[in-house]
Amino acid sequence: MEPHFLSRYKYLLICVIPNIMILFGYYDNYIKDENGIILFKKVDGAESAYTDLTKYLVDTKNCRIPDIDPLNSDVWPYYKKQDYVHCRNLDLLTYVDRVDDYIFLKINYSVIDAYSAYPVSCCYSNVTRGKGSDADDTISFSECEFFEDSTEVTSDLIKVTCGTEYGEVYSNVHGIVRENEETKIKREADKDYSVLLIGIDTMSQLNLMRTMPKTYRFLEKNNWVNLRGYNKIDDNTFPNLMAILSGMNLSQVHTICNPEKNFLDSCDIIWNRFRQFDYVTSYAEDESQLNTFSYLMKGFNNTPTDFYFRPYFLAAETLTVVTQYLASYCTGPETSGERILGLIKDFCEVFVDKLKFGLFWMNTFSHNNINTASGMDDVFEDFLEDVMTSRASDNTIIVFFSDHGFRFGKIRYTYSGWLEERLPFIYIWVPKSFRNRYPESYNNLKLNSERLTTPYDLYMTLQDILYRSDNSYKIQPSLACPKCKSLFQRIDEDRSCDDAAISQHLCTCMGHFYIDPNSRIVKKATYFALDKLRSTVNSFFDGPRMCATYDLKHIISSGITETFYNKKHESVNYLLIVFETFPKAVFEATVSISYQNFIPLFTLQGIISRVDRYGNTSACVTDPILRKYCHCDGFYTKIKKTVDILFNN
Known part of the structure; x- marks a missing residue:
């Protein structure tokens, strides 16, 4: 190869x-x-x-x-372009209508005959979030109440079911964004700015261009600022989003918040600060099993934002689910991704005159396959056109972004895959009124679009926006990156990955030259990384081990940086190595090489990345870090027994 x-x-x-x-x-x-x-x-x-x-x-x-x-x-x-997958052949049978402050659930009688030639009756249930220790993972349904034509609803989440005497013909879930007593007293927008964070999981800059070219061209043509040097700071979604929302790295989050054992309610997430300063807040994420704050963690005990849509997607996933690459692409008659886009539109429309902060995150059409987003290109182009022609674009700073590129599979063994995994896309819309009011800040943002930037800078930017709306707010430095600053301030021209709190392993600022994987120095560095991997796995166990011990199978590829000199004036190189093990796993590690008396000294730089799909081979453990590295011993034992039988016979 x-x-x-x-x-x-x-x-x-x-x-x-x-x-x-x-x-x-x-x-x-x-x-x-x-x-x-x-x-x-x-x-x-x-x-x-x-x-x-x-x-x-x-x-x-x-x-x-x-x-x-x-x-x-x-x-x-x-690369293989994929077509849009429809979740239904007919228009929706039910819809929500707003009349002043009242919400009505209505039946679309213009299409009812297409659903059945027999009489159809419909009922609805109120859906309620759970309580107690499993509040974030449970919902309950009230008794289904029958209605004809239209009925007023007072719940923010309802499930509707329609059928004939021969069975169900339609079911759906409606999430309702409405004014309530709490939001009525929130601050008016006036001359200040709202914030929308709209995210697509696992989408690099290059893959956005490749799979969603219409969306990419729309952004480029309409003055969205592209942060071309936006570099991720950790492996997967949770730490990269928490860097934006809290300014902390993964180690700090675990120390301060301990999300595996504690609810995240007490963690200092920035939407709490926006809520404190009377912004209407919202958080929605599709695919409840992959939820950023609940996957292998406790999630939230109380609702973290004014509008919290996890119960909505738990309810939607009780409908007929059509999976696409193991993700809940269709939940009933609607795609999960388009449900998110609908919530964004409702949130912006209902609170167009209020200050608001919203995080909306999508997994289902992008997380598990590098090509599936191509089917959503037209959908996103239309969505962005709607946003740009709405009043929301006049007073809302919108961040359209991702957390990282594609992390698994053979594409990750390529040069392009290595680069784009570390460079998620990010575009920022700045309203014209902000550009006129703060021309220097906007020019700094454009200048920063060609400099190295990180999620920690985005954290500082969110605080900057909050400060501009209320000068009593005290901006706090990022715990993980004290040197990071708002994107509306000029980032230093000589910024390095070290300045931006990016580990060398994830840094894209230094290219790699090819070096023979069979060379002696590469083999030594690989065995060094393998020992570190074994030590990492062993560190999780005080008692009996559940994970097999890895042995080196072969080195897939290797690269080396140019020589540079550290603060001690020692010559240093970085080796990037991709290697396969037995039991089967593929890892990527960065190892620095310095020399003392002509003897090479190795140091592991940052994390070791797992770049193959490990599926349920690590199902015997629950720790989110260990799951990346563990290969449960039972799988290893079965393989070993098979090998022994073959050799003994």
């Missing part, structure tokens, strides 16, 4: 950008819009990943991040 960390001298061709002919031959593989305009074109299928080394996303003193083509030849084999 061709190693994926290739010498920069092998990059021979320029990047292919929309509507520009490449200089050399190419296959007829394009991504086009509905008018046949070429958005991206595949580079000639040579073995290496071509890029133009005169082009960088960030090109500053201590950081140079390559600007590579979204359809590099190393990633092209993994």
Whole structure:
């Protein structure tokens, strides 16, 4: 297999950008819009990943991040456009209508005959969040009340069921955003700004361009600011979102909040501060099993925001679920992702004149497969057009972003996969009135779009917005990154990953040259990383072990950085190594090499990444960190017994 960390001298061709002919031959593989305009074109299928080394996303003193083509030849084999998957063939049979302060559930009689030739009757149940220690994971339903044509509803969450004497023909769940006694006294927007965080899980900058080209072009054409050097700070969703919401790294979150043992209610999450300063707050996330704050954690005891939609998605998942790559793509007659988009529109419309803070997060069409988001491209283009033509765009700073790129599978063994896993997309919409009122702040944001940025900077930005709305708010430095600052302030030109609290393992500022995986230094560094991996697994157990001991199977690929000198004036290189073990697992580690009396000294940089899908092979443990590294001993024992039988026979 061709190693994926290739010498920069092998990059021979320029990047292919929309509507520009490449200089050399190419296959007829394009991504086009509905008018046949070429958005991206595949580079000639040579073995290496071509890029133009005169082009960088960030090109500053201590950081140079390559600007590579979204359809590099190393990633092209993994790209396949997918069509939109419909969850229903008919229009919805029920809908919610607003008349002043009243909410009505109505039957759409124009389509009722399409559902059944027999008489159809409908009833609805109020859905209530659970109580006690499992409040975040349970819901209850009231007795189903029959209604005809229309009925007023007072609950914020209802389930409706319609059927004939022969059985059910339709069911759905409606989440209702409405004014209540608490929100009526919230602050008016006036000249201050609301905040919307709209996230798509597992979506790199390159994969947004590749799978959602219409959405990408819309953002680029409509003055959304693209933070091209936005680098993740940890492995998966929880730490990267908590960096934005709390300014803490994973270690600090575990020390201060202890989410595996305690509810997160007492954790200092920034929506609490917005709520304290009379913003209307909201949080919604699809796919309840993958929920950022509940997966292998206790979640929340009390509702953390004014509008908390976890019960809504728990109720939606009681409907007929159609999975797509193991995710709940369809929940009843609607896609889970579009349910989120509907909630965003309702939240913005109902509270258009109020200050508001909302986090809306989507997993179901992006988390488990690198291509499935392509089916949602038209949906998101239409959604963004609706947002831009609504009043929300006049007084709301909108962050459209992701947490990281694709983390698992063979694409991660490629150069492109290595880079884009660390570079999630992020676009920021700044209203025209803000640009006019704070021109220097907006110019700083645009300048920062070509500098190294992190989730900690976004945390500082949220505080900046809150301070601008009320000068009594005291901005607090990020615990994890004291040097990080608001994106409306100028980030230092000489910023390094160390300055931004990004570990070398996740840092994209230093490229890698190819180095032979069979070389002596690579093998030594790999065994060093393997020992660290074993120690990490062992550290979780005081008593009997549940995880097998890993042995090295082979080194898949390796790369090395240019030599630099540390603060002690010692020469240092970084090795990035991808290796496979037995029992079967694939890991990626960064190991620094320094020398003392010509003897190499190794140091592990940051975390060891798990880059293959481990599924339920770690189901015997519950710790979220250990699950990435453990291969439950029972699986190992079965394999070992099989091998022994084969050899004994």
